Amino acid sequence: MQCAQVGRSAAWRALCSGGLLRTGYGGALAGCRPHGSSRQTPEEAAVIRIPRYMQKRVDSGKPSPGKNKVNTIKAGKLLIQSRNPELNQSAGYVLGRFEQPVLCSRGWRHHKSFGDQFTINNVREVAPFVLENRDEDVEQKTFKHLPICRGLVEVLHGINITRPTTVQLQTIPKVMRGHNVLCAAETGSGKTLSYLLPVVHRLQARKASELHAGDRHKIGSVILVPSRELAEQVAAVSRTLCARFGLLTRTVGGGRGVGHIKMVFKRDQPDVLVATPGALVKALRRRCLDLSELSFFVVDEADTMFDPSFSHMLEDILRHTNIAGEPKETQGLGHKAQLLLVGATFPGGIGDVLSQVMDLGSMVVIKSKMLHFLMPHVKQTFLKVKGADKILELHQALKLLQQEKGGGAALVFCNKSATVNWLGYSLEEMGVQHMRLQGEMPAAVRAGIFRTFQKGTVDVLVCTDIASRGLDTSRVRLVVNYDCPESHTDYIHRAGRVGRAGGVQDGEVLSFVCHPWDVELVQKIETAARRRASLPGMETDIHEPKPTTLLTEQ
Numbered sequence: 001m002q003c004a005q006v007g008r009s010a011a012w013r014a015l016c017s018g019g020l021l022r023t024g025y026g027g028a029l030a031g032c033r034p035h036g037s038s039r040q041t042p043e044e045a046a047v048i049r050i051p052r053y054m055q056k057r058v059d060s061g062k063p064s065p066g067k068n069k070v071n072t073i074k075a076g077k078l079l080i081q082s083r084n085p086e087l088n089q090s091a092g093y094v095l096g097r098f099e100q101p102v103l104c105s106r107g108w109r110h111h112k113s114f115g116d117q118f119t120i121n122n123v124r125e126v127a128p129f130v131l132e133n134r135d136e137d138v139e140q141k142t143f144k145h146l147p148i149c150r151g152l153v154e155v156l157h158g159i160n161i162t163r164p165t166t167v168q169l170q171t172i173p174k175v176m177r178g179h180n181v182l183c184a185a186e187t188g189s190g191k192t193l194s195y196l197l198p199v200v201h202r203l204q205a206r207k208a209s210e211l212h213a214g215d216r217h218k219i220g221s222v223i224l225v226p227s228r229e230l231a232e233q234v235a236a237v238s239r240t241l242c243a244r245f246g247l248l249t250r251t252v253g254g255g256r257g258v259g260h261i262k263m264v265f266k267r268d269q270p271d272v273l274v275a276t277p278g279a280l281v282k283a284l285r286r287r288c289l290d291l292s293e294l295s296f297f298v299v300d301e302a303d304t305m306f307d308p309s310f311s312h313m314l315e316d317i318l319r320h321t322n323i324a325g326e327p328k329e330t331q332g333l334g335h336k337a338q339l340l341l342v343g344a345t346f347p348g349g350i351g352d353v354l355s356q357v358m359d360l361g362s363m364v365v366i367k368s369k370m371l372h373f374l375m376p377h378v379k380q381t382f383l384k385v386k387g388a389d390k391i392l393e394l395h396q397a398l399k400l401l402q403q404e405k406g407g408g409a410a411l412v413f414c415n416k417s418a419t420v421n422w423l424g425y426s427l428e429e430m431g432v433q434h435m436r437l438q439g440e441m442p443a444a445v446r447a448g449i450f451r452t453f454q455k456g457t458v459d460v461l462v463c464t465d466i467a468s469r470g471l472d473t474s475r476v477r478l479v480v481n482y483d484c485p486e487s488h489t490d491y492i493h494r495a496g497r498v499g500r501a502g503g504v505q506d507g508e509v510l511s512f513v514c515h516p517w518d519v520e521l522v523q524k525i526e527t528a529a530r531r532r533a534s535l536p537g538m539e540t541d542i543h544e545p546k547p548t549t550l551l552t553e554q
């Protein structure tokens, strides 16, 4: 350490010219004045201790290593919080277009990084799809302002739903006008009601006219979903809405055999049928149901349905339905069905797949602003951890949730059914009460597990991605990615189990990053967070409605 007695302004200039102040050292050095120096005039001498290596650097005129580093820290709340404070980023800092962010996860492929972590903090208290409702133009909007019958508004009030979310405000009027609609909006934004309200409204009106005409009853609406759990959930919402109008909702799911499918259609045909693709194809092949009077064909979680594992079934089903090309074809005798495609993720390339089976040009596309963005109202932590330590970290996180954060439910996601089983046994040994849900369970065992979890019988559900799609987990407070998700789409859906409309508000996501191949995904998520951009590779090729379409409607 060199000890120099210099004029303060000279030292200040020297340090500035060495670039030291910009690296953050400046504050520390400037504060290093002798006790009582506050009474000195600026030109009075002050003792400043300068480390030898710094003095050399100043003398040689070399720039400090951090000279070009961008200072991403401003006053106010932090967006990215790291163990290394230099890598923090303030919520108020916006990265330039060509600025490369320095990532906390940059060295995470190295074994020495185990134990490191960073957090993407929640910078908003409330979800954007709820907050935007307070915007001036929609300030006064309630369900009464939407073109649905009073009976439905009263049912909604009965279940404490009074103000529509943004996606409901945008979607319901378009569906009511008879358009084929593609609705792409973030998880938990209330998409189910966006399509169910117009469906039930139209079916109750149709039922009233049929009663007078004495028509034979046929299926009015088919809702296609990828899993039995989601079918049960959508059917439960539909039953709540339909009960008042005497409309019938039924579900048909796979894994229960043809006998069960025949039983479903033996008596009356339901007004609303919620089905999984496999079961619906079986029912159509055995001529159990008649879709000739169909008013709505809804495909929920549409991107999964156009996945190769489902797409051939979907094409088969679409051959049995008569989809309208324009709104006027949905009215009157011999009407055709409206097509509604709904989902929270529409990754790149989906447009091509969709256009092979339908005329995308005839669809009105409703795309939310935050589609494929990280949720700004949910805190998301990434922890680099050794495989052997994951179980201890999980135990710790669950304990923290129950003992210090006031309790709540947790979803623990694994990539494989075998991991769900293994983790289940380990948690059992640790005395953690939980339930398991994975796709390899027999249908009879699987039935009802999710409903039991939703009711609050148990607080921890260990599951695979079958619980990540569409399931409403309003009481979940913590999502743990025990295994890092394999894609951005999976991350969006898993994380989307918290921060939902009408759900607990301080939801959190904790992801364990273990393998080197997990790191790329984490780095892309961190980059998207720092840039406040949508996740890469998710640039959807579906488009918002053309202005001409909107003008003709208004």
Ligand SMILES: Nc1ncnc2c1ncn2[C@@H]1O[C@H](COP(=O)(O)OP(=O)(O)OP(=O)(O)O)[C@@H](O)[C@H]1O
Residues within 6 Å of the ligand: 160, 161, 162, 163, 164, 165, 168, 185, 186, 187, 188, 189, 190, 191, 192, 193, 343, 344, 469, 470, 471, 472, 474, 496, 500, 501, 502, 503
């Ligand atoms: N207008 C509203 N006000 C308050 N809560 C609402 C409103 N609309 C829906 N909800 C509630 O929000 C929760 C999430 O709704 P829903 O399951 O429809 O979301 P989603 O957009 O389909 O999510 P995902 O993409 O995960 O399927 C449900 O519990 C629902 O009851």
